[in-house]
Amino acid sequence: MSIEARGLSKRYGEKTAVEELTFTVRPGTVTGFLGPNGAGKSTTMRLILGLDRPTAGTVTVAGRPYAAHRAPLREVGALLEARSTHGGRSAYKHLLGLALTHGIPRSRVDEVIEAVGLTGVAKKRVGGFSLGMGQRLGIAAALLADPATVILDEPVNGLDPEGVRWIRNLLKSLAAEGRTVFVSSHLMSEMALTAEQLIIIGRGRLLADTTVHDFVRSAGRDEISLRSPEAARLRDLLAGPGITVTSDDAPDSLRVNGLGAEAIGRTAAEHGIPLFELTPHRVSLEDAFMELTRDAVEHHAAAPVPHHQEVAA
Numbered sequence: 562m563s564i565e566a567r568g569l570s571k572r573y574g575e576k577t578a579v580e581e582l583t584f585t586v587r588p589g590t591v592t593g594f595l596g597p598n599g600a601g602k603s604t605t606m607r608l609i610l611g612l613d614r615p616t617a618g619t620v621t622v623a624g625r626p627y628a629a630h631r632a633p634l635r636e637v638g639a640l641l642e643a644r645s646t647h648g649g650r651s652a653y654k655h656l657l658g659l660a661l662t663h664g665i666p667r668s669r670v671d672e673v674i675e676a677v678g679l680t681g682v683a684k685k686r687v688g689g690f691s692l693g694m695g696q697r698l699g700i701a702a703a704l705l706a707d708p709a710t711v712i713l714d715e716p717v718n719g720l721d722p723e724g725v726r727w728i729r730n731l732l733k734s735l736a737a738e739g740r741t742v743f744v745s746s747h748l749m750s751e752m753a754l755t756a757e758q759l760i761i762i763g764r765g766r767l768l769a770d771t772t773v774h775d776f777v778r779s780a781g782r783d784e785i786s787l788r789s790p791e792a793a794r795l796r797d798l799l800a801g802p803g804i805t806v807t808s809d810d811a812p813d814s815l816r817v818n819g820l821g822a823e824a825i826g827r828t829a830a831e832h833g834i835p836l837f838e839l840t841p842h843r844v845s846l847e848d849a850f851m852e853l854t855r856d857a858v859e860h861h862a863a864a865p866v867p868h869h870q871e872v873a874a
């Protein structure tokens with residue numbers, strides 16, 4: 562049961578929150594929905610759930626707009642914002658209320674409470690819940706009708722490492738059961754551990770629709786830093802197509818892109834050039850994500866201008 566967005570756009574007055582988004586979220590895998598703050602993730606999720614009307618384009622779940630489903634709760638379970646629950650009620654009463662109004666058996670309430678690990682506190686007032694317990698309750702509500710599609714907006718926000726790991730495993734198991742799992746985040750590193758597919762947006766536009774595997778591979782070019790008393794000579798020897806050598810402020814240091822440590826070490830040895838240091842640096846996923854979304858970030862912090870000298874393209 563896929564989620565299909567086609568030319569999906571949403572404007573609020575002058576502000577374009579979502580612009581011509583076209584993507585498909587497929588069942589059986591976790592799809593991460595990534596973008597910096599204000600990219601349009603929450604708006605897109607609201608459009609999927611029929612809580613807002615698109616200015617243009619369409620979005621369907623299992624072939625129909627959300628509102629056209631006879632029992633939408635059974636089709637799509639969603640967690641948008643935590644803490645929409647009445648603080649004076651217990652978790653159990655809250656879920657039971659939802660279940661009774663949607664024809665869901667009482668036994669299912671116990672099941673989801675158990676599944677999200679709230680059994681010990683199910684009879685306690687929701688008002689006294691921690692952020693993590695509130696998120697678990699929101700997820701219990703989303704799963705109550707055993708939906709084929711699960712949509713969660715920033716579910717790990719504010720959670721401790723144990724909670725983050727729990728959500729990660731839960732999402733994977735929901736996908737393994739054949740469900741469509743669509744989860745937003747602004748943390749690339751978290752999505753790399755949780756998702757298989759990635760849809761990345763910035764300023765409302767699609768920036769990438771890819772797999773985590775491909776994103777990691779394209780981001781995974783190594784940069785090598787080295788120190789040598791003959792750095793200038795080595796720099797000329799390493800230059801070539803697809804290879805970038807930059808020198809930092811220190812006259813004996815170089816940074817090399819496009820060559821492995823072995824190739825550099827071998828070239829240095831062939832020419833009798835001593836190396837004092839040869840260190841590979843992995844370009845982090847977070848760096849690659851920031852690079853991709855740099856132009857789409859609404860508020861930049863002032864960054865120092867890098868001082869690099871390029872000797873070869």
Ligand SMILES: Nc1ncnc2c1ncn2[C@@H]1O[C@H](COP(=O)(O)OP(=O)(O)OP(=O)(O)O)[C@@H](O)[C@H]1O
Binds near residue numbers: 576747
């Ligand atoms: N009801 C609204 N009226 C006016 N502007 C809105 C409205 N809802 C969202 N926006 C604007 O649309 C843009 C996208 O917002 P949205 O909340 O969808 O982004 P997001 O990717 O979920 O961001 P975050 O990670 O900060 O939650 C933002 O610039 C936001 O200010």
